[in-house]
Amino acid sequence: MITTLRVQTSGPGLYDFTAAVEDALSDMNLAEGLLTLFVRHTSCSLLIQENADPDVLADLNEFFRRLVPHTDEASMSWVRHNSEGPDDMPAHIKAALTQTSLSIPFRNGAMMLGTWQGIYLFEHRDRPHRRDVVVHIGG
Amino acid sequence: MITTLRVQTSGPGLYDFTAAVEDALSDMNLAEGLLTLFVRHTSCSLLIQENADPDVLADLNEFFRRLVPHTDEASMSWVRHNSEGPDDMPAHIKAALTQTSLSIPFRNGAMMLGTWQGIYLFEHRDRPHRRDVVVHIGG
Amino acid sequence: MITTLRVQTSGPGLYDFTAAVEDALSDMNLAEGLLTLFVRHTSCSLLIQENADPDVLADLNEFFRRLVPHTDEASMSWVRHNSEGPDDMPAHIKAALTQTSLSIPFRNGAMMLGTWQGIYLFEHRDRPHRRDVVVHIGG
Numbered sequence: 001m002i003t004t005l006r007v008q009t010s011g012p013g014l015y016d017f018t019a020a021v022e023d024a025l026s027d028m029n030l031a032e033g034l035l036t037l038f039v040r041h042t043s044c045s046l047l048i049q050e051n052a053d054p055d056v057l058a059d060l061n062e063f064f065r066r067l068v069p070h071t072d073e074a075s076m077s078w079v080r081h082n083s084e085g086p087d088d089m090p091a092h093i094k095a096a097l098t099q100t101s102l103s104i105p106f107r108n109g110a111m112m113l114g115t116w117q118g119i120y121l122f123e124h125r126d127r128p129h130r131r132d133v134v135v136h137i138g139g
Numbered sequence: 140m141i142t143t144l145r146v147q148t149s150g151p152g153l154y155d156f157t158a159a160v161e162d163a164l165s166d167m168n169l170a171e172g173l174l175t176l177f178v179r180h181t182s183c184s185l186l187i188q189e190n191a192d193p194d195v196l197a198d199l200n201e202f203f204r205r206l207v208p209h210t211d212e213a214s215m216s217w218v219r220h221n222s223e224g225p226d227d228m229p230a231h232i233k234a235a236l237t238q239t240s241l242s243i244p245f246r247n248g249a250m251m252l253g254t255w256q257g258i259y260l261f262e263h264r265d266r267p268h269r270r271d272v273v274v275h276i277g278g
Numbered sequence: 279m280i281t282t283l284r285v286q287t288s289g290p291g292l293y294d295f296t297a298a299v300e301d302a303l304s305d306m307n308l309a310e311g312l313l314t315l316f317v318r319h320t321s322c323s324l325l326i327q328e329n330a331d332p333d334v335l336a337d338l339n340e341f342f343r344r345l346v347p348h349t350d351e352a353s354m355s356w357v358r359h360n361s362e363g364p365d366d367m368p369a370h371i372k373a374a375l376t377q378t379s380l381s382i383p384f385r386n387g388a389m390m391l392g393t394w395q396g397i398y399l400f401e402h403r404d405r406p407h408r409r410d411v412v413v414h415i416g417g
Binding site: 041044080083093097136 | 173206240
């Protein structure tokens with residue numbers, strides 16, 4: 001079964017959409033199998049990360065901001081692709097460094113996430129975006 | 140169904156092989172399911188990225204070249220594994236930072252890629268290589 | 279079929295558990311399909327890498343240690359999440375830069391790994407940990 005989830009973002013950072021994935025899975029009424037997420041964009045990405053301390057999410061975003069600064073900063077003057085704004089090429093790079101697809105086994109109708117794992121859409125663009133994540137659920 | 144695609148490379152950079160994956164899928168005559176790519180090497184990798192502006196691909200390659208320079212540069216003097224040339228250990232590191240496997244849902248016989256998404260073999264070695272990518276297509 | 283493997287770690291580095299995955303697959307008696315690994319933690323990760331020269335594994339670990347130093351080093355003074363020790367937030371970042379899930383096609387009952395590919399648990403914490411990796415095997 002395939003369905004598509006929409007995640008609304010408002011600037012760089014991690015957006016928890018675990019509950020929406022759980023809803024999609026429970027709609028299926030399947031006991032055991034594999035759930036795969038696929039994001040249909042190249043300037044945001046997917047990440048499974050700790051859902052306990054919000055500082056972890058802020059620190060993750062800050063690490064990537066420092067590793068891949070906006071292209072109006074001197075250290076990024078080598079970048080050619082600037083036509084879509086100083087946050088666009090860094091967004092593609094951050095997406096390359098993280099995930100476009102993720103697969104999670106499920107049993108007894110529930111994803112086998114660890115205690116502290118949440119599913120995140122990692123937005124890398126500055127402006128608000130609507131992001132589509134395809135969910136494939138197989139037996 | 141499993142098949143293997145071969146991608147010929149000629150130095151570092153991103154090689155679009157979306158059309159070959161589409162052909163493998165259409166050979167299957169399956170309407171809906173999950174397609175998984177797996178690269179059988181540790182010095183190149185897989186990436187889904189923007190297929191509109193070639194500068195994006197050049198910038199991606201350049202970012203990784205700067206993040207992980209060849210081991211004959213001073214900043215990489217700590218590297219031990221040098222027996223296969225100054226581009227080999229950086230290639231393993233770049234592969235670790237990107238993807239060995241990717242999964243893409245398909246429907247109506249077509250992969251659900253976003254408008255600007257292409258599938259790339261990311262070559263990290265300097266010399267030409269023949270790279271094998273396994274394609275698994277499941278219902 | 280779903281099973282869980284446990285990997286015991288003793289500090290940062292790459293732990294080869296290819297043989298345990300092979301055993302789980304041969305227990306299944308399935309000829310062809312897709313095997314997916316999922317790690318139930320956010321401070322370690324999964325990686326497929328070269329299994330020939332142990333220096334490659336040491337260099338990989340060292341690269342990530344230099345890219346994401348412990349938070350008691352000056353370059354990481356911006357980190358907020360310090361309550362679980364100077365190795366915890368770097369561990370989350372290193373996990374984000376590598377993989378939480380991996381998919382590997384198999385045929386004739388054997389994973390289609392390349393000649394030099396091994397499957398590793400990449401531990402990012404300083405203290406010993408028991409790490410759970412879920413294995414999903416589908417036809």
